[in-house]
Amino acid sequence: MADKPDNRSLEEVRADIDAIDQEIQQLINRRARCAQRVADIKLAEVQAAQAAGQGEAEVVYYRPEREAQVLRRIIDRNTGPLAGETVAHIFREVMSACLALEKPLQVAYLGPEGTFTQAAALKHFGHAAICVPQGTIDNVFAQVESGECNYGVVPVENSTEGMVSHTLDSFMDSSLKISGEVEMPITHHLLAAEHTGLDGIQRICAHQQALAQCRNWLDQHCPGIERQAVSSNGEAARIAASTPGVAAIAGDIAAELYGLEKQAQHIEDYADNTTRFLVIGREEVPPSGCDKTSIIVSSRNKPGALFLLLDPFRKAGVSLTRIDTRPSRTEKWAYVFFIEFEGHLQDEKIAGIVAELEEQSILLKPLGSYPQAVM
Numbered sequence: 001m002a003d004k005p006d007n008r009s010l011e012e013v014r015a016d017i018d019a020i021d022q023e024i025q026q027l028i029n030r031r032a033r034c035a036q037r038v039a040d041i042k043l044a045e046v047q048a049a050q051a052a053g054q055g056e057a058e059v060v061y062y063r064p065e066r067e068a069q070v071l072r073r074i075i076d077r078n079t080g081p082l083a084g085e086t087v088a089h090i091f092r093e094v095m096s097a098c099l100a101l102e103k104p105l106q107v108a109y110l111g112p113e114g115t116f117t118q119a120a121a122l123k124h125f126g127h128a129a130i131c132v133p134q135g136t137i138d139n140v141f142a143q144v145e146s147g148e149c150n151y152g153v154v155p156v157e158n159s160t161e162g163m164v165s166h167t168l169d170s171f172m173d174s175s176l177k178i179s180g181e182v183e184m185p186i187t188h189h190l191l192a193a194e195h196t197g198l199d200g201i202q203r204i205c206a207h208q209q210a211l212a213q214c215r216n217w218l219d220q221h222c223p224g225i226e227r228q229a230v231s232s233n234g235e236a237a238r239i240a241a242s243t244p245g246v247a248a249i250a251g252d253i254a255a256e257l258y259g260l261e262k263q264a265q266h267i268e269d270y271a272d273n274t275t276r277f278l279v280i281g282r283e284e285v286p287p288s289g290c291d292k293t294s295i296i297v298s299s300r301n302k303p304g305a306l307f308l309l310l311d312p313f314r315k316a317g318v319s320l321t322r323i324d325t326r327p328s329r330t331e332k333w334a335y336v337f338f339i340e341f342e343g344h345l346q347d348e349k350i351a352g353i354v355a356e357l358e359e360q361s362i363l364l365k366p367l368g369s370y371p372q373a374v375m
C-alpha cells in the first residue's frame, strides 16, 4: 500500500518537530538517569567486594564491550532514512554524555591538538571525554600506567605505510591492556597561511608517515621543495601557521585549529588510506560477541618456528587479522611477533590456541581482547 500523501504545512511540520524534540530530550534524560543508577550499582558492587576482602580496587565505569553491543544493535535495527553510522554517531555522543555523568573520563592521546589521534579519541569516546594531548607515545603509556589518565589512544598501523613500530615496542615493556581499536579514514591536505599558493611554498613539514603517504603527489606537484619530517602533523600545522613560506600536510582538524588554508586537498596517494589506533587501559575487557585479540610471541630460533606458531590458528580455523615482526630487544637476532586474530581470550577455542602457543614459544604476552571497531 502506498504511503498516504503528507499534506502538512511548514508550520505543522515544525510543530511536530518541536514535539518530537521535547520527547527525545525527555527520553535522553531518562536514559541518563539510568546511567546514574548503573554508576551507583557499580560503586556498591566494588564496596561490597572490598568489605568481603576481595579487593577490586577501583570502580570501572567505562564498559567498552557494552558500548560496542549498544552501537552494533543500533546499526543493525536501523531502518532509515538516516544511515546506521549516522545514528550510531548520535548515540555515541549520548553514551559519552551519560558516562560523563557517571564519571568523566580522562583520555591521553598522541598530540598535539589537531592530530588524527585526537580525532580518533573523540570518535571512540565521544566529546564528553576529557582528551589530554601528550608529546610522545611513551608519555601516553606513562599517563595511563600512573593512573593520571583512564585510557590512552595511540596510532598502530597505517594501510599504506604499515605498523607504527614505536607503539608495538612500547607494549613489550608495558602492563597495559588493549581495550579497543579505532579506524580512521585519513585525508591529507596541503595547508599554509591564506593566499600562499603552491608557488609561495619553500618548505613542507609533516610527520614522516604523512610525507610517505603523499610521496607521489609531492613528487609531481612540488618537485624541488624541501620536505621536513617533524614529530606530528599537528606540530607541522603549528609551524606552518607561524612561519611564512612553510606548508604542512595535515587534516581538517588541524586546518581549522590553526586557521590554515587548503592549498590542495586530498593529496594522499591511495584513496582508501586508513589509520588504525589502539585504545589502551588498565583493565581487561569481557567479550562483546565480536572481538579481536592481540598477543606478542617470541619463538625459539629453530627451523619452521613461524610455521609452528601459526599452525594452531589454521587447525582451529581462526583468522589472523595482522602479523608483524619486531627485533627482540633482549636477545640479539631474536624476533618477536605481534599477532592479531578474531576472537576473545575467554573463548574456549582461543584459550586452546594460546595454550598450544605457550608450549612453542619462549615468551607469550597477551595484550588483550577487545571489541572490533563498530564505526
Ligand SMILES: O=C(O)C(=O)C[C@]1(C(=O)O)C=C[C@@H](O)C=C1
Residues within 6 Å of the ligand: 035, 038, 039, 061, 062, 063, 064, 066, 067, 070, 094, 095, 096, 098, 099, 102
Ligand atoms: O551499561 C553500563 O555499564 C553503563 O554504564 C551505561 C553506558 C550507557 O550509557 O549505555 C555508559 C557507559 C558505559 O561505558 C557503558 C554503557
